[in-house]
Amino acid sequence: MTEKSGEFLNDLNAAKQANVLERLFRCARLLNDEGTRRVADLAETPILRAAHMNLMPHIDLAGTRLTVLAQRLGVTKQAASQLVADLEKMGVLKREPDPDDGRAKRVVFTEQGRQGLLEGLAVLRQMEEELRMDIGDKEIDRFNRTLGTILGWIQTNSAKKDT
Amino acid sequence: MTEKSGEFLNDLNAAKQANVLERLFRCARLLNDEGTRRVADLAETPILRAAHMNLMPHIDLAGTRLTVLAQRLGVTKQAASQLVADLEKMGVLKREPDPDDGRAKRVVFTEQGRQGLLEGLAVLRQMEEELRMDIGDKEIDRFNRTLGTILGWIQTNSAKKDT
DNA sequence: AAAATAGTAAAGCATGCTTGACTAAATTTC
DNA sequence: GAAATTTAGTCAAGCATGCTTTACTATTTT
Known part of the structure; x- marks a missing residue:
């Protein structure tokens, strides 16, 4: 088995060295870490977690309905609602009634x-x-x-x- | 406020367009999704979650001690132990006694x-x-x-x- | 009036950690 | 060389996160 491990080591390293995608992943992760660190250091901003960050880009500036948000995120509307509730408490988002539909609300940035x-x-x-x-x-x-x-x-x- | 939203939209879009890092993140995420999908489609491999995938690259082929793994992952050794236990059940890893230290075990790939x-x-x-x-x-x-x-x-x- | 839709509320669950308490082996100290 | 301490690992319980399912109200559409 020891010899086999040796071969494997070579295979693995060869594959790792050559692979653009792994390096891309690594690069993105490290840059993301650095960005997160810097934003956290600003410390004026509330504590946004990954789930909140994922939510953000799906919110249109004109406002987006919860159901639409949920669809875009690929989760239930209850899950989306919870995230919005978090961000609402932090003062990042607010819900306002949708003028076109009495049932609906629009999620907008504060x-x-x-x-x-x-x-x-x-x-x-x-x-x-x-x-x-x-x-x-x-x-x-x-x-x-x-x-x-x-x-x-x-x-x-x-x-x-x-x- | 409606006019303000308009300005913001411009700012935001301008920033998004220009930003290499966001595109890099997006690119990495999408490629990762695609890779995950393909691996899942192989379906011979057990169900590895992100936490397991993160563990993998820290395991030396000669075997790595649990404490070292935990350090590399930046978690407690208990947390690392749990992940290793999962992968052990799946048949991906095994623990074998460390010949140099009776207390220690080496985590190795099967x-x-x-x-x-x-x-x-x-x-x-x-x-x-x-x-x-x-x-x-x-x-x-x-x-x-x-x-x-x-x-x-x-x-x-x-x-x-x-x- | 009946059915569908938008959203809320609450409870439950898997994940991925943590802390606390412990055993066994190795190292240090006297 | 025996006792005390440190180190490697395990076991169990607990907790925050990020979802889900179930049950419900209010409004709109049919």
Whole structure:
């Protein structure tokens, strides 16, 4: 078995070295960690967890109905409701009645929520700026273009399962 | 407030469009989803959850002590032990006594675990291959090099907190 | 009036951790 | 070399998170 382990080691390392995707995952994770750390250091913003962060991009600025949010998140409306309730307590979101439908409510950002969001994005912009300073605009732009290409590839190639 | 929302929309979209990091995150997430789906479709492999996947790369092929695993994961040894126990039941890992220390055990891959790992990596390689077919080796290689540069940047720039 | 829809409320459950209490082996101290 | 301490690991209980299912109210549509 000891010899076998040796072979495996080689296989594994060869695979790891060559794999763009693993490096991409690693890179994204580390950058995300760094971003989270920086946002946390701002400390003005309330404690947003991953689930809250996932919710954010699905909220249209005109306001989004809870059911729609739930659909976009792929969870029950009760689950979405809980997340919204959290963010409501934190002052990031508010629910206001939907003028078109007495049953419905629209989930919208509060002013504080908008500002927090902008601050969060500013952190990412800042990190990108630092990255550009060190690595160079040209390379980052090229990298960004390839990201766009890959994103396109994913859309055409991943078997989408709309429930 | 309605006019304000309009301004915000512009700010937000401008920021989103320009941001490399967000696209990187999105890209990694989508590719990860696709990879997970493909591995799940293999269905020979047991049901590994994210926590298990995170554990894997910390296991040296010669075997790793539980305490070391826990340190690398940044969790208590009890937590690490539970994950190892799960994977042990699934037949992916096994614990064997450490010859150097009667108290200690070494966590190692079983043969099945090794094969599963290689299959998982094969999925990633396959996806990379498809990507290369569509996008071109040259661009992917360049992308990969930039990933390396960014990974280096992270290491030097992120404030590491070793507990 | 009946049925469907938007949302709420509450309880339950799996996950992924933690803390606390313990056993056994190794190391240190005297 | 025996006693005290540290270290490796286990067992069990507890807790926050992020969901779910079940049950309900209020409104709209048919």
